[in-house]
Amino acid sequence: MSKKEWPLWEVFISGQHGLNHRHVGSLHAPDAEMAINHARDVYTRRKEGVSIWVVPSKEITASSPSEKGPLFDPAESKTYRHPTFFDIPEEVGKM
Amino acid sequence: MYAQLVKSDALKSREEMSPEEQAFQERIDNGEKIEPKDWMPEGYRKTLIRQIGQHAHSEIVGQLPEGNWITRAPTLERKAILLAKVQDEAGHGLYLYSAAETLGVSRDELFEALHSGKMKYSSIFNYPTLNWADMGAVGWLVDGAAIMNQVPLQRTSFGPYSRAMIRICKEESFHQRQGYSIMMKMAFGTPEQKEMAQDSLNRFWFPALMMFGPSDKDSVHSAQSMAWKIKMNTNDELRQKFVNETVPQAEYLGLTVPDETLAWNEEKQGYDFAEPDWNEFFEVIKGNGPCNRERLEARVKAWDDGEWFRDGLNAFAEKAAARRLAASVAAE
Numbered sequence: 001m002s003k004k005e006w007p008l009w010e011v012f013i014s015g016q017h018g019l020n021h022r023h024v025g026s027l028h029a030p031d032a033e034m035a036i037n038h039a040r041d042v043y044t045r046r047k048e049g050v051s052i053w054v055v056p057s058k059e060i061t062a063s064s065p066s067e068k069g070p071l072f073d074p075a076e077s078k079t080y081r082h083p084t085f086f087d088i089p090e091e092v093g094k095m
Numbered sequence: 096m097y098a099q100l101v102k103s104d105a106l107k108s109r110e111e112m113s114p115e116e117q118a119f120q121e122r123i124d125n126g127e128k129i130e131p132k133d134w135m136p137e138g139y140r141k142t143l144i145r146q147i148g149q150h151a152h153s154e155i156v157g158q159l160p161e162g163n164w165i166t167r168a169p170t171l172e173r174k175a176i177l178l179a180k181v182q183d184e185a186g187h188g189l190y191l192y193s194a195a196e197t198l199g200v201s202r203d204e205l206f207e208a209l210h211s212g213k214m215k216y217s218s219i220f221n222y223p224t225l226n227w228a229d230m231g232a233v234g235w236l237v238d239g240a241a242i243m244n245q246v247p248l249q250r251t252s253f254g255p256y257s258r259a260m261i262r263i264c265k266e267e268s269f270h271q272r273q274g275y276s277i278m279m280k281m282a283f284g285t286p287e288q289k290e291m292a293q294d295s296l297n298r299f300w301f302p303a304l305m306m307f308g309p310s311d312k313d314s315v316h317s318a319q320s321m322a323w324k325i326k327m328n329t330n331d332e333l334r335q336k337f338v339n340e341t342v343p344q345a346e347y348l349g350l351t352v353p354d355e356t357l358a359w360n361e362e363k364q365g366y367d368f369a370e371p372d373w374n375e376f377f378e379v380i381k382g383n384g385p386c387n388r389e390r391l392e393a394r395v396k397a398w399d400d401g402e403w404f405r406d407g408l409n410a411f412a413e414k415a416a417a418r419r420l421a422a423s424v425a426a427e
Binding site for chain 2: 062
């Protein structure tokens with residue numbers, strides 16, 4: 001067995017110019033350059049992307065499932081943040 | 096299937112569950128996805144590592160029977176297509192290993208378990224690929240059987256596994272179609288070619304049926320896995336579905352399914368068919384199939400021969416990082 005396992009990287013791909021990079025998966029690679037090469041081979045074999053980002057997995061900080069309530073519940077009661085909350089009379093026209 | 100005979104826990108009743116387990120089961124019943132950082136029963140984690148790991152190993156070992164024919168493909172186009180398919184299988188292995196790793200097992204641990212024989216891969220890959228027609232039969236039947244299982248698994252309860260399955264299913268249909276395209280070429284070719292196609296179907300039919308695992312009456316570990324939604328259908332359900340879809344495809348090719356008892360059953364709206372030889376199945380699983388030794392040796396050799404390369408890239412990455420650090424210190 002090898003002395004050291006290659007570190008894990010998270011892969012983000014932008015499918016088209018102008019679109020967000022989206023998380024597509026992860027892979028092992030010795031460094032960033034090889035991670036991009038591997039990501040090209042694994043995640044863009046069918047022209048799925050025009051740009052790749054790779055990030056060391058250990059550098060990602062994630063919210064914990066137990067924080068779900070305090071983090072996201074407050075938005076639940078604030079329906080006025082959506083445009084559909086407000087009724088605009090038809091006479092006013094498109095708004 | 097690609098994961099056969101995965102050991103799971105005995106099914107727990109509501110009363111036997113802890114409050115945490117009850118809440119967990121409720122989330123699954125509501126169709127929620129479980130993510131790696133969520134609380135999960137130890138049995139769920141362990142069963143999933145075994146199942147996803149076995150699935151990943153199958154993708155990787157599955158490259159070997161087909162890799163056997165890349166250099167001998169009949170045309171450059173067929174060669175490029177087969178190469179692309181085998182490359183896909185490597186990708187599928189990677190998606191699945193990554194999903195398993197989110198459960199707290201390392202890639203090297205998984206490889207080690209495969210190489211030492213502690214973890215299994217699908218029985219189907221222990222059969223030899225003797226000629227080019229087998230590339231057709233493998234794509235058509237083996238990938239066809241895999242799709243039967245993988246399509247419902249897209250809805251499995253574990254998020255990373257489900258996402259890997261969605262990605263795999265997108266690519267898998269190409270595999271089955273390229274296999275069927277080879278079968279069409281052979282079956283509609285010269286009499287010798289048709290004979291080769293028939294011979295290949297004869298050899299792969301029952302091993303393909305075995306891929307779904309033992310009959311439901313002998314499948315002891317299903318109930319808990321089904322409650323956890325890491326197994327979506329029973330072995331017999333999937334096998335029946337596969338036979339129903341495959342028999343007409345064989346008829347179109349003008350080939351005969353090697354089962355004299357095969358007959359349409361109007362009442363159940365499906366075919367009656369003969370069970371494979373389960374003794375053979377258990378022998379292959381135990382390591383006594385025609386190619387078990389060869390497959391594992393090839394895997395271990397590839398891993399050992401690649402060690403200097405993996406270490407070399409590590410050394411280069413460390414050197415480059417040290418150089419970057421030295422340059423940034425000098426610039427300050």
